[in-house]
Amino acid sequence: MSAKRTSLKDIAQEAGVSTALVSYVLNGKEKESRVGPEIATKIRAIAIALNYQPNHVAKSLRSGKTQTIGLIIADISNPFFANIARIVEDEAKRNGYTVIIGSSDENADKSRDLLNVLINRQVDGFIIVSAEDSAQQVQLLKEKNIPFVLLDRYFPDMQTDFVSTDHYRAAYDGASHLITNGYRRIGMIAYKSAMFHMQERIRGYQDALKDGGLPFQKGYLKKIRFTHIEQEAKVAIDELTKTDKPVDALIFATYGLAINGLIYLNEQKLNVPDDVAIVSFGQAEAFDLYYCPITYLKQPIDLLGQTSVSLLVKKLKESPDEPAQILMNAELVARNSSKPKRIHQH
Amino acid sequence: MSAKRTSLKDIAQEAGVSTALVSYVLNGKEKESRVGPEIATKIRAIAIALNYQPNHVAKSLRSGKTQTIGLIIADISNPFFANIARIVEDEAKRNGYTVIIGSSDENADKSRDLLNVLINRQVDGFIIVSAEDSAQQVQLLKEKNIPFVLLDRYFPDMQTDFVSTDHYRAAYDGASHLITNGYRRIGMIAYKSAMFHMQERIRGYQDALKDGGLPFQKGYLKKIRFTHIEQEAKVAIDELTKTDKPVDALIFATYGLAINGLIYLNEQKLNVPDDVAIVSFGQAEAFDLYYCPITYLKQPIDLLGQTSVSLLVKKLKESPDEPAQILMNAELVARNSSKPKRIHQH
DNA sequence: ATAGTCAGCTTAATCGTTTAAGCAAAGAAG
DNA sequence: CTTCTTTGCTTAAACGATTAAGCTGACTAT
Numbered sequence: 001m002s003a004k005r006t007s008l009k010d011i012a013q014e015a016g017v018s019t020a021l022v023s024y025v026l027n028g029k030e031k032e033s034r035v036g037p038e039i040a041t042k043i044r045a046i047a048i049a050l051n052y053q054p055n056h057v058a059k060s061l062r063s064g065k066t067q068t069i070g071l072i073i074a075d076i077s078n079p080f081f082a083n084i085a086r087i088v089e090d091e092a093k094r095n096g097y098t099v100i101i102g103s104s105d106e107n108a109d110k111s112r113d114l115l116n117v118l119i120n121r122q123v124d125g126f127i128i129v130s131a132e133d134s135a136q137q138v139q140l141l142k143e144k145n146i147p148f149v150l151l152d153r154y155f156p157d158m159q160t161d162f163v164s165t166d167h168y169r170a171a172y173d174g175a176s177h178l179i180t181n182g183y184r185r186i187g188m189i190a191y192k193s194a195m196f197h198m199q200e201r202i203r204g205y206q207d208a209l210k211d212g213g214l215p216f217q218k219g220y221l222k223k224i225r226f227t228h229i230e231q232e233a234k235v236a237i238d239e240l241t242k243t244d245k246p247v248d249a250l251i252f253a254t255y256g257l258a259i260n261g262l263i264y265l266n267e268q269k270l271n272v273p274d275d276v277a278i279v280s281f282g283q284a285e286a287f288d289l290y291y292c293p294i295t296y297l298k299q300p301i302d303l304l305g306q307t308s309v310s311l312l313v314k315k316l317k318e319s320p321d322e323p324a325q326i327l328m329n330a331e332l333v334a335r336n337s338s339k340p341k342r343i344h345q346h
Numbered sequence: 347m348s349a350k351r352t353s354l355k356d357i358a359q360e361a362g363v364s365t366a367l368v369s370y371v372l373n374g375k376e377k378e379s380r381v382g383p384e385i386a387t388k389i390r391a392i393a394i395a396l397n398y399q400p401n402h403v404a405k406s407l408r409s410g411k412t413q414t415i416g417l418i419i420a421d422i423s424n425p426f427f428a429n430i431a432r433i434v435e436d437e438a439k440r441n442g443y444t445v446i447i448g449s450s451d452e453n454a455d456k457s458r459d460l461l462n463v464l465i466n467r468q469v470d471g472f473i474i475v476s477a478e479d480s481a482q483q484v485q486l487l488k489e490k491n492i493p494f495v496l497l498d499r500y501f502p503d504m505q506t507d508f509v510s511t512d513h514y515r516a517a518y519d520g521a522s523h524l525i526t527n528g529y530r531r532i533g534m535i536a537y538k539s540a541m542f543h544m545q546e547r548i549r550g551y552q553d554a555l556k557d558g559g560l561p562f563q564k565g566y567l568k569k570i571r572f573t574h575i576e577q578e579a580k581v582a583i584d585e586l587t588k589t590d591k592p593v594d595a596l597i598f599a600t601y602g603l604a605i606n607g608l609i610y611l612n613e614q615k616l617n618v619p620d621d622v623a624i625v626s627f628g629q630a631e632a633f634d635l636y637y638c639p640i641t642y643l644k645q646p647i648d649l650l651g652q653t654s655v656s657l658l659v660k661k662l663k664e665s666p667d668e669p670a671q672i673l674m675n676a677e678l679v680a681r682n683s684s685k686p687k688r689i690h691q692h
Numbered sequence: 693a694t695a696g697t698c699a700g701c702t703t704a705a706t707c708g709t710t711t712a713a714g715c716a717a718a719g720a721a722g
Numbered sequence: 723c724t725t726c727t728t729t730g731c732t733t734a735a736a737c738g739a740t741t742a743a744g745c746t747g748a749c750t751a752t
């Protein structure tokens with residue numbers, strides 16, 4: 001049996017004083033509370049001798065604050081989110097907070113469950129990468145006055161704090177880059193989703209084409225279901241490549257789409273970039289390791305994570321009334337997968 | 347301002363009874379506590395009407411149980427751990443537990459900090475992928491009678507619960523596979539580490555060579571520092587390949603080593619598997635996406651994660667005295683990176 | 693001498709639950 | 723008509739911390 005943890009009471013007993021005094025001393029409130037210097041020293045010594053560690057649960061009950069942040073993401077096993085999670089974890093720790101991570105699988109029901117569980121656990125606030133159809137949940141948080149910051153995705157018609165990449169501009173940059181490098185039949189594979197960030201990526205792609213003098217071809221934009229990536233990605237790529245006017249470049253709107261797509265391109269012996277140039281969202285070792293390193297839109301993950309935490313922490317401390325809305329730019333990292341097109345036969 | 351959460355007291359007041367009764371009813375203890383059926387029904391109705399959500403913090407304080415598991419891993423942004431984390435998260439949730447994840451960066455000090463923070467947060471138990479030099483910390487947990495299960499790595503001379511891959515056998519299988527496929531100069535790049543799992547991987551490699559009739563060459567085993575992977579991996583590969591007796595196959599003892607190594611092999615225009623065949627530990631999309639899909643030792647991640655959780659949960663409930671020690675086998679997934687050697691000139 | 697001030701403590705309420713113990717009324721048993 | 727049992731509830735302590743309010747004795751000022 002492990003000896004019971006030492007509590008304020010134990011220290012108080014040992015020092016022959018009340019717990020109140022001990023609490024004052026150990027919280028550095030000796031001045032305001034007029035604690036005698038000798039007894040203060042004695043209390044501190046005993047606390048160290050007994051290896052006192054404050055009971056966080058008791059503190060939380062009393063204060064109503066758990067010093068805990070809930071982080072809701074789509075899936076921790078996706079490298080983008082795993083990286084975000086790591087940054088958030090570190091930054092939160094620096095601020096004295098602990099993080100509880102939950103994966104929503106882009107699913108509104110799971111997301112709701114997670115929020116409820118974490119609300120019952122009395123997390124002080126949330127950082128949320130919102131899932132499809134979760135606008136109402138976010139609205140509810142707002143109404144309940146539960147502090148939160150949206151990360152990476154936001155709802156344009158809702159007044160909330162958020163930290164996000166400028167998805168429109170990222171996609172626009174990606175497509176423009178392909179145009180600059182000589183590609184003319186540029187396709188995009190995206191998710192079938194009403195979420196704003198996905199819409200923005202699509203809009204960016206379309207606008208870049210337009211501004212580049214390329215007519216937008218409906219058939220070059222494929223929207224596939226998140227729940228059926230593997231099958232539908234293949235179909236989409238077949239439809240984009242096995243026609244008389246095949247695409248010469250392809251933008252993957254997410255990391256997951258890219259992985260599935262690239263594997264299928266390999267299977268089909270389609271060469272990157274000679275048959276199809278590639279630009280992708282997301283980022284992971286897989287892109288470096290591909291035989292032809294993949295050009296990608298590098299989101300400022302560190303900054304996104306850090307900013308979201310510091311914003312939330314600030315909100316928890318000061319509860320400012322003006323929501324902070326921060327957009328950051330993705331950086332296009334040009335690699336061989338989108339190098340200037342050369343004319344070739346094969 | 348959000349209306350205050352409803353507490354037992356609120357329900358009690360509304361129903362005109364004491365909080366004790368409400369507690370009994372809402373915890374399904376009406377029978378044992380002889381609560382009248384009408385009042386029970388009434389209490390339940392009011393609880394629903396007021397949307398009562400129990401305060402988890404208060405419960406925890408009273409019961410001494412937080413229904414929380416601490417998961418200590420090396421780094422959540424490493425896909426192996428991210429996958430583990432996801433499994434653990436899901437499995438824990440099924441058992442009514444919440445998970446707090448902490449990244450130790452394979453660093454004993456950080457690991458100690460994390461443990462302390464989480465102990466103060468009163469987690470009920472730990473699942474730990476132990477870091478270098480953390481044996482003493484684990485010993486301390488044992489002495490303090492804090493329940494934990496070691497995951498993926500364990501200490502052979504310490505009696506603890508653990509769930510791990512049989513690293514020896516995995517490495518043995520990997521090396522044997524290369525021998526079977528005709529490779530004769532098989533190198534290994536491992537971490538310079540005293541950790542048992544790494545020693546076992548090295549031992550498995552050596553024994554397989556011996557049993558395959560190949561003399562173990564000291565120069566073919568490279569140990570590099572975790573803190574300097576990038577530089578030292580390059581040096582190691584140079585030393586293994588740029589000699590008169592270059593290796594014809596290479597085993598990477600971890601995912602991180604493989605990523606760095608493969609990128610460098612690319613840079614050096616060394617072809618897989620014609621110049622060097624590859625077998626690696628770890629697992630991730632990157633291996634599928636490589637121009638020559640990488641043969642890897644697939645650890646039973648799902649089973650590892652699930653078993654560690656159920657073991658811990660069992661321990662928390664029943665505290666059995668016999669530690670459970672479970673070894674699982676990795677599966678060799680053979681791909682082109684280690685296909686039967688063909689004699690060639692280039 | 694007497695009130696007032698202040699240093700240095702203690703008391704006790706509080707956060708929201710759980711639960712052992714107790715109490716009162718009604719019914720059963722003798 | 724007692725006594726015992728059972729039913730249906732309440733009381734209050736406890737978990738470990740925080741903190742407003744109060745108390746005591748010493749010192750100061752008048």
